[in-house]
Amino acid sequence: xxxxxxxxxxxxxxxxxxxxxxxxxxxxxxxxxxxxxxxxxxxxxxxxxxxxxxxxxxxxxxxxxxxxxxxxxxxxxxxxxxxxxxxxxxxxxxxxxxxxxxxxxxxxxxxxxxxxxxxxxxxxxxxxxxxxxxxxxxxxxxxxxxxxxxxxxxxxxxxxxxxxxxxxxxxxxxxxxxxxxxxxxxxxxxxxxxxxxxxxxxxxxxxxxxxxxxxxxxxxxxxxxxxxxxxxxxxxxxxxxxxxxxxxxxxxxxxxxxxxxxxxxxxxxxxxxxxxxx
Numbered sequence: 640x641x642x643x644x645x646x647x648x649x650x651x652x653x654x655x656x657x658x659x660x661x662x663x664x665x666x667x668x669x670x671x672x673x674x675x676x677x678x679x680x681x682x683x684x685x686x687x688x689x690x691x692x693x694x695x696x697x698x699x700x701x702x703x704x705x706x707x708x709x710x711x712x713x714x715x716x717x718x719x720x721x722x723x724x725x726x727x728x729x730x731x732x733x734x735x736x737x738x739x740x741x742x743x744x745x746x747x748x749x750x751x752x753x754x755x756x757x758x759x760x761x762x763x764x765x766x767x768x769x770x771x772x773x774x775x776x777x778x779x780x781x782x783x784x785x786x787x788x789x790x791x792x793x794x795x796x797x798x799x800x801x802x803x804x805x806x807x808x809x810x811x812x813x814x815x816x817x818x819x820x821x822x823x824x825x826x827x828x829x830x831x832x833x834x835x836x837x838x839x840x841x842x843x844x845x846x847x848x849x850x851x852x853x854x855x856x857x858x859x860x861x862x863x864x865x866x867x868x869x870x871x872x873x874x875x876x877x878x879x880x881x882x883x884x885x886x887x888x889x890x891x892x893x894x895x896x897x898x899x900x901x902x903x904x905x906x907x908x909x910x911x912x913x914x915x916x917x
Contacts, residue, residue: 640671642675642679642682642683642686643686645668645671645672645675645679645701646668646683646686646697646698646700646701647697648661648664648665648667648668649665649668649696649697649700649701649704650700651696651697652696665704666708668701668704669701669704669705669708672701672705672721673705673709673717673720673721676720676724677723677724677727680702680721680724680725680727680728681724681727681728681731683698683701683702684698684702684725684728684731684733684737684741685731685733686698687699687702687733687737687740687741688734688737689734689736689737690736699740702725702740702741702744703744703747705721706721706725706744706745706747706748707747707748709721709722709748710747710748718748718750719750719752721748722745722748722749722750722752722753723752723753725741725744725745725748725749725753726741726745726749726753726756726757727756728741729741729742729756729757729760730756735763735765735766735768736766738760738768739766739767739768739771742757742760742768742771742772742775743771743774743775745757745775746771746774746775746778747778749775749778749779750779751779751780751782751783753779754776754779754782754783754786755786757772757775757776757786758772758776758783758786758789758790760772761773761776761786761787761790761794761798761801761802762790762793762794762795762798762802763798764795764796764797764798769794769797769798769801769802770801773787773801773802773804773805776805777805777808777809780809781809781811783809784806784809784811784813784814787802787805787806787809787811787814788806788811788813788814788817790802791803791806791814791817799829800826800828800829800832803817803818803821803829803832803833803836804832804835804836806818806836807832807835807836807839807840808839810839810840811840812840814836814840815837815840815842815845817833817836818832818833818834818836818837818840818842819833819837819845819848820833821833821836822834822837822848822852827856827860830852830856830860831860831863831864831867834849834852834853834864834867835867837849837867837871838867838868838870838871838874841871841874841875841878842871843875843880843883846868846871846872846875846883846886846887847886849864849867849868849871849887850868850886850887850890850891850894852864853865853867853868854894865891865895865903868887868891869887869891869906869907869910871887872884872887872888872910872914873910875887876910876913876914881914884910884914885911885914885915887910888907888908888910888911888914889907889911891903891904891906891907892904892907892908892911895907
């Protein structure tokens with residue numbers, strides 16, 4: 640059966656609402672897509688257009704539905720094959736927005752083998768594709784960390800921030816130097832991401848730096864940075880590193896003297912009380 644015939648099983652919306660869905664027909668179509676392998680997946684991807692360029696509801700629905708179906712229990716073989724074939728479509732000439740859609744489907748089903756095909760988009764600032772790539776790699780998990788590490792030195796602007804935040808999400812201890820460099824950055828968002836990253840990896844040796852840098856910030860940034868200090872103190876306490884946690888609470892209590900910071904001093908006092916409990 641030809642690809643265009645297969646995807647006819649997926650309904651077109653009545654207005655903006657899908658009112659009628661033939662589940663059995665859709666399931667059969669997914670099975671045909673998987674059976675057709677790389678060729679059928681590529682042909683469906685070729686039918687997807689840049690936003691505003693035409694009607695491509697069915698091919699989009701087809702790829703998305705298949706990505707969901709292969710995620711089920713006991714479908715490892717199908718999932719690996721489909722993810723591989725779908726990731727291969729990123730190498731073809733097609734609009735960046737379409738590649739972004741493909742990456743979002745890979746976020747659902749891809750494994751570590753597809754990470755290297757997604758990673759090159761981490762530093763591309765256009766069409767938000769760096770965000771989609773980062774989300775897909777985060778979904779893959781810690782196997783993708785090295786791709787973030789390699790990309791970070793080459794990234795600028797929004798992609799740089801997104802990669803740094805991803806390293807924090809994945810709690811990558813080996814990225815400590817990146818976080819330390821970020822704390823010194825002129826860009827506020829990068830500085831905060833650096834502080835957050837140090838908190839995420841529970842870096843006790845950098846507790847003094849977090850407290851010092853949070854004191855330098857003002858306004859909303861000062862509040863956020865102080866919150867990261869509290870989070871680090873809580874994590875250190877949970878790890879049994881009470882002396883380090885006590886240092887953070889004590890420093891915040893002594894340094895938050897500006898108008899409206901009473902609640903921060905009170906929070907620090909509560910933290911000290913909990914840390915000092917036997």
